[in-house]
Amino acid sequence: MTLPFDNSYTRLPDRIFVRQNPVPVRAPGLIAVNRSLAERLGIDADWLGSPEGVSVLAGNAVPEGAEPIAQAYAGHQFGGWVPQLGDGRAILLGEVVTPDGARYDLQLKGAGQTPFSRRGDGRAWIGPVLREYIVSEAMAALGVPTTRALAAVTTGETVYREAPFPGAVLARVAASHIRVGTFQFIAARKDTEALKALTDHVIARHYPGVDGPMGLLEAVIAAQARLVAKWMSLGFIHGVMNTDNMAISGETIDYGPCAFMDFYHPNTVFSSIDQHGRYAYSNQPQIAVWNLAQLASAFLPLMGEEAPAIEAATAALHRFGDLFEAEWLARFRAKIGLATEEEGDGALIETLLSRMALQRADFTRTFRGLLDGTAREEFEEPEAFDAWERDWKARVAREKDPKATIRSANPALIPRNHRVEEAIQAALGGDYAPFHRLNAALARPYADDPAHADLRLSPRPEEEVRRTFCGT
Structure with a gap:
């Protein structure tokens, strides 16, 4: 099998990446291949699942045409500046060009140590790999721009975190892995040549037709406003919105301690490392602006660091609020049938x-329940819903087909935390059936399938997952 590689990133200045092969593993074994995504990429799914393909997915073999690298980037992590981060456990094999000419990165996450590992082992254990596979594919099915999971494999090795766990590797696909932190890394080194080269590369790859760094900044601001509004409309919490986890492409990237809310509250936090709620659900729009301000600062050497350039960048950042508000309102209007x-x-x-x-109502079930009159059942005191319902019915009576609007805007299924954890715990015991069942159900999140009725339920108190964890 020859993969259709064309690796444009490696033609950029080599100061922004390190050539690095994956580190082989002891005994790779297949967990899953995403057949529809493989077909989209022009890759034979049967080959991917074969011993030869699994060897590539695990990092034991480098396919012809690949140019494996670890990308360099910096970032603000929980607001603190870290001048060098980079791919500490991921190897970008190269860029695959699809039959219709689209370009995607193919990356192995958990592929071993790199110069950016910072004393880490460069590996992943099966829990974060399955979590990212489930959640990223669910996001794609929900229509959210996202990195994708092409495959997951076991390594036959043990990874040590708070306990020993079986190792795994995720094959991840993205429009690119270029981050706000990639630009920060270069700008911090005052490398104007590399900064211009990367800017031109991103414009050509993601935003053809925009004019220079100012046009690129405006395009990324608009893409992030749309993205975060989509997150909010689904009750999704990224959990670790550091600048190195914001993709320039406008895709959701790096599913670490992410989660979908069960019971709605604007201050909801799941991430075990977010002690002060910096990345709480309701803070995500403001954090997006903060991150984009760091991107604007990185662009200033190209735009000119005099007052006019700073004023233009500031004005662009101020437009985020209006863009986000319009997108948020459109999405939540649809959620109530407008x-x-x-x-x-x-x-x-x-x-x-x-x-x-106030009533601890389930976010997904409440909005979906507007279809069949069950929304009030999600409220501890249903009378609190009844008072709102009277105003809503008066408003929705002026709509042509509100039920169709509600159905298309509100999924029946999300990857609920307790179901994801259930799949991970079963996999630790060698049973992947819950993982496969959950993925199959989430591929059709807007369908009312009686066979998946149990996956729609809110967690019982003893099932609630209140903390999620980073894979490192």
Whole structure:
């Protein structure tokens, strides 16, 4: 099997990456191949699942045409500046060009130590690999721009975290792995030549037609406003929105301590390392702006660091709020069945959300329940819903087909934390059936399938997962 590689990133200045082969593992074994994604990439899924393909997925063999590298980047982590991060446990094999001409990175996550590992082992254990596979593929099915999971394999080796765990590798696909932190890394070194080369590369690859670094900044701001509004409309919490975890392409990247809310509250935090709620659900728009301000700062050497350039960048950043608000309002209007716009819609939505927070209502089930009249059952005191429902029914009566709008905007299924954890725990015992079942169900998140009714349920108190963890 010859993979259709064309590795444009390695033609950039070699100061922003290190050539590095994956570190072989003892005994690779297949967990899953994403057949539909393989087909999209022009890769034979049967070959990927063969011993030869599994060897490539595990990092034991480097396919012809690949140019394995570890990418360099910097970043603000929980607001603190770290001048050098980089791929500490991931190897970018190269860029695959699909039959229709699209370009995607193919990366192995958990592929061994690199010069950026910072005393880490460069490996991944099976829990984070399965979590990212499940959640990233669910996000794709929900229509959210995201990195994708092509395959997952075991390594036959033990990874030590707080306990020994079986090792695994995730084959990840992305429009690119270029981050805000990639630009920060170069700007911090005052390497204007590399900064211009990367800027031109990103424009050509992701935003053809925009004009220079200012145009690129504006395009990334708009893409992130759309992305974060989509997260919010689904109750998704990224969990670790450091600048090195914000993709320039506008895709969701790096599913570490991420989670979907069960019970709605704007201050919800799941990440075990987010002690002060910096990346809480409601903070995500503000953090996106903060991160984009760091990107704007990295662009200043190309735009000119005089007052006019700073003012133009500042004005672009200020537009994020309006872009996000418009996208958020459109998405939440749809969630309550509104395809048209009226002045009081925002207040109607905010009233529902505030009552959901007070009543510990399930986010996904409440909005989906507007279809069949079961939304009130999600409230500890259903009367709190009834008062809102009267205003909503009066408003929705002016809509042509509100049920169709609600159905298309509200999934029946999300990757609930307790179900993801259930799949991981079963896999630790060698049983991948819950993992495969969950993936199959989440591939059709808007369908009402009686066979998956149990996956729609909120967790019982003893099933709730209140903390999620980074794979490192």
